[in-house]
Amino acid sequence: MGEVQAAVVVAVMGMVMVVGVIGSQAFTLPSPWGYQCVNNTCVKKLADGTLPLATLNECKLTCGKMGVLWPQPTSASLGSEVAYFLPSNVVLQPSCRGEACSLLQEAFAVFRDNLERYHPLYSNGKAPWMQPWQPDASAHSLVVKVTVTIPEVKMSLDTQEDYLLEVTTAGGVTTVTINANTFFGARHALETLTQLIEYQEIHGLLMVVTSASVRDSPAFSYRGLLLDTSRNFISVAALKRTLDAMAACKLNTLHWHITDTHSFPLYLDTLPNMVYYGAYSSEQVYFPADVREILHYAKVRGIRVLPEFDAPAHVGNGWQWGEMQGLGKLAEPWQSYCVEPPCGQLNLANPNMYSVLGQVYKEFVDVFGPIDLFHYGGDEVNLNCWNTTDEIISWMTRNGYGLHADAYYQQWSIFQEKSHKLLTAANKGVEVPGILWTSHLTEAGRVDRFLNNSQYIIQVWTTGHDPLIAELLQKGYRLIFSNYDAWYLDCGFGAWVGEGNNWCSPYSGWQKVYDNSPHQMALNLTNSTYANLILGGEAALWTEQVDDHNLDAKLWPRGAALAERLWTNPPTGWKQAEFRLIHHRQRLVKRGVLSERIQPQWCHQNEGLCYL
Numbered sequence: 051m052g053e054v055q056a057a058v059v060v061a062v063m064g065m066v067m068v069v070g071v072i073g074s075q076a077f078t079l080p081s082p083w084g085y086q087c088v089n090n091t092c093v094k095k096l097a098d099g100t101l102p103l104a105t106l107n108e109c110k111l112t113c114g115k116m117g118v119l120w121p122q123p124t125s126a127s128l129g130s131e132v133a134y135f136l137p138s139n140v141v142l143q144p145s146c147r148g149e150a151c152s153l154l155q156e157a158f159a160v161f162r163d164n165l166e167r168y169h170p171l172y173s174n175g176k177a178p179w180m181q182p183w184q185p186d187a188s189a190h191s192l193v194v195k196v197t198v199t200i201p202e203v204k205m206s207l208d209t210q211e212d213y214l215l216e217v218t219t220a221g222g223v224t225t226v227t228i229n230a231n232t233f234f235g236a237r238h239a240l241e242t243l244t245q246l247i248e249y250q251e252i253h254g255l256l257m258v259v260t261s262a263s264v265r266d267s268p269a270f271s272y273r274g275l276l277l278d279t280s281r282n283f284i285s286v287a288a289l290k291r292t293l294d295a296m297a298a299c300k301l302n303t304l305h306w307h308i309t310d311t312h313s314f315p316l317y318l319d320t321l322p323n324m325v326y327y328g329a330y331s332s333e334q335v336y337f338p339a340d341v342r343e344i345l346h347y348a349k350v351r352g353i354r355v356l357p358e359f360d361a362p363a364h365v366g367n368g369w370q371w372g373e374m375q376g377l378g379k380l381a382e383p384w385q386s387y388c389v390e391p392p393c394g395q396l397n398l399a400n401p402n403m404y405s406v407l408g409q410v411y412k413e414f415v416d417v418f419g420p421i422d423l424f425h426y427g428g429d430e431v432n433l434n435c436w437n438t439t440d441e442i443i444s445w446m447t448r449n450g451y452g453l454h455a456d457a458y459y460q461q462w463s464i465f466q467e468k469s470h471k472l473l474t475a476a477n478k479g480v481e482v483p484g485i486l487w488t489s490h491l492t493e494a495g496r497v498d499r500f501l502n503n504s505q506y507i508i509q510v511w512t513t514g515h516d517p518l519i520a521e522l523l524q525k526g527y528r529l530i531f532s533n534y535d536a537w538y539l540d541c542g543f544g545a546w547v548g549e550g551n552n553w554c555s556p557y558s559g560w561q562k563v564y565d566n567s568p569h570q571m572a573l574n575l576t577n578s579t580y581a582n583l584i585l586g587g588e589a590a591l592w593t594e595q596v597d598d599h600n601l602d603a604k605l606w607p608r609g610a611a612l613a614e615r616l617w618t619n620p621p622t623g624w625k626q627a628e629f630r631l632i633h634h635r636q637r638l639v640k641r642g643v644l645s646e647r648i649q650p651q652w653c654h655q656n657e658g659l660c661y662l
């Protein structure tokens with residue numbers, strides 16, 4: 051800092067005071083600019099001392115009906131005043147029993163850490179808060195009273211995630227009262243509370259909205275994000291960062307597409323050959339302890355981790371050891387018949403394949419359990435693969451099947467039925483709903499012949515206007531939407547096989563992600579009778595072109611746009627959400643997520659002016 055040249059006098063929050071200096075090389079606060087809330091919009095104005103202006107953050111917190119809450123709650127009313135406080139003056143007063151209590155303590159520690167992170171100089175859990183300029187601010191405390199009624203903490207499709215949150219302020223204490231049935235609801239409320247708080251850069255303190263009333267519950271019970279860790283390995287640290295961002299958006303399911311043809315990174319105690327042959331390297335392996343750590347990390351943040359074991363296609367690496375162990379070929383690398391290299395499908399003619407598969411399921415359930423859902427994958431089976439292998443052809447013939455498509459579909463459905471039995475056995479006889487991708491097996495005229503709609507949920511990855519959606523709904527299948535034309539986040543980049551752009555181009559911007567409404571798509575194709583069969587949706591990030599280094603920018607803030615569609619399901623489109631999303635993106639960055647920028651910072655400072 052150079053020599054002090056001038057003291058600056060500005061109006062801050064209606065008070066004229068000397069609060070900053072301008073140096074010769076840099077400038078310090080305050081800014082000559084301030085903000086006024088006009089018509090629910092923060093308007094940037096020159097602080098000439100005539101107007102009571104707020105800082106940008108204070109204006110964002112208090113201006114408009116929803117402040118900068120993301121996702122938008124079911125209903126909220128926020129006061130227009132803030133109180134200053136230090137993170138050291140925040141206390142939790144829990145009322146709970148059982149596991150809900152211990153998780154609440156952990157969720158509260160996350161909440162406190164997120165408060166520390168509002169400081170621009172946050173590092174390693176701490177931030178250099180300034181000495182308060184008035185005694186009130188140093189004494190002001192934030193008391194968070196949380197009541198959770200249900201002691202058990204179990205995520206399922208029926209879990210109640212709703213909560214009530216009230217903020218009141220009197221006599222130097224801001225009291226937050228949170229009521230929720232489950233730990234998950236209480237955790238969501240703490241996230242909402244984090245978003246009623248911001249950094250006050252002039253005084254180097256935090257500020258909280260002094261009065262608020264929020265009533266909130268999600269529109270959809272399944273709000274997911276898919277990550278593929280087979281095409282490229284994603285580190286445990288990056289998975290945790292993804293969970294942090296999901297928690298900030300109230301997404302509740304990390305669908306972990308762990309394995310595929312390319313690599314098998316999950317260590318299985320009784321089948322160590324899977325990673326030995328299938329992992330990219332000894333460094334790129336998830337051990338059971340890693341998985342358990344991820345599961346707990348997710349649970350504290352209100353997220354279920356849903357494992358997928360994709361079969362009978364999308365296998366290959368990891369399965370090469372069968373013949374060496376005297377078990378025959380477990381999977382075949384059918385090089386020329388698949389969607390992308392390398393290819394592979396399980397060998398239906400080999401009964402040993404089922405013993406190994408059953409063991410894989412057992413290990414999955416052991417490490418991921420208790421499970422409430424399981425994803426069987428089940429997509430992109432290529433009949434030519436099976437139909438060009440002597441072993442399979444002679445097995446089909448021996449068993450009296452023709453070599454026509456229908457015979458193969460039947461074999462595929464038998465494979466699925468056996469898989470379901472093996473998984474249920476692995477889960478100690480407890481049946482859980484299975485999820486399957488749309489495929490040739492789920493096509494019109496075939497699906498209800500082969501798949502029981504009370505056992506299977508279908509994850510739709512067609513376009514959002516595919517007539518199959520209506521067919522599935524009319525036949526009573528529960529659906530999860532991942533229509534690739536909006537919710538595949540890997541689309542719109544350069545091809546990795548050949549030239550041009552990748553198969554599912556173009557890129558879906560956050561606006562398209564936001565406006566992709568499952569109810570509206572279903573309504574467009576049929577009628578509203580089937581709305582309750584739609585469990586929710588999920589954005590998928592397939593990682594052919596992704597690893598730790600570019601993961602965040604592909605996921606965020608588009609994942610946040612998805613989250614508001616699934617939590618709030620607003621009747622309005624992206625335009626009404628834009629100014630809150632820009633702010634939420636800043637919040638994600640403070641949490642260590644390298645989210646993409648979607649606009650110049652000027653638009654964050656000049657609300658509503660970035661339209662043509």
Ligand SMILES: *[C@@H]1O[C@H](CO)[C@@H](O)[C@H](O)[C@H]1NC(C)=O
Pocket residue numbers: 088089
């Ligand atoms: C506020 O918005 C309303 C309706 O959009 C408009 O009629 C009014 O002129 C606006 N007021 C100001 C001060 O901009």
Ligand SMILES: *[C@@H]1O[C@H](CO)[C@@H](O)[C@H](O)[C@H]1NC(C)=O
Pocket residue numbers: 433434437453454455456458
């Ligand atoms: C399997 O191959 C035979 C020829 O070997 C062919 O007649 C039949 O149509 C093929 N089946 C499928 C489903 O492609």
Ligand SMILES: *[C@@H]1O[C@H](CO)[C@@H](O)[C@H](O)[C@H]1NC(C)=O
Pocket residue numbers: 481502503504505
């Ligand atoms: C479908 O699955 C349910 C639950 O497992 C079972 O009760 C029912 O009998 C099955 N229906 C058919 C037609 O197999």
Ligand SMILES: *[C@@H]1O[C@H](CO)[C@@H](O)[C@H](O)[C@H]1NC(C)=O
Pocket residue numbers: 514565566567570571574
């Ligand atoms: C539903 O159909 C209308 C009219 O064709 C279209 O404008 C809209 O984008 C569709 N909505 C969705 C979510 O596909």
Ligand SMILES: *[C@@H]1O[C@H](CO)[C@@H](O)[C@H](O)[C@H]1NC(C)=O
Pocket residue numbers: 524576577578579
């Ligand atoms: C909705 O569509 C289904 C199938 O097309 C039809 O059977 C049903 O009568 C429709 N319901 C309404 C309320 O229009």
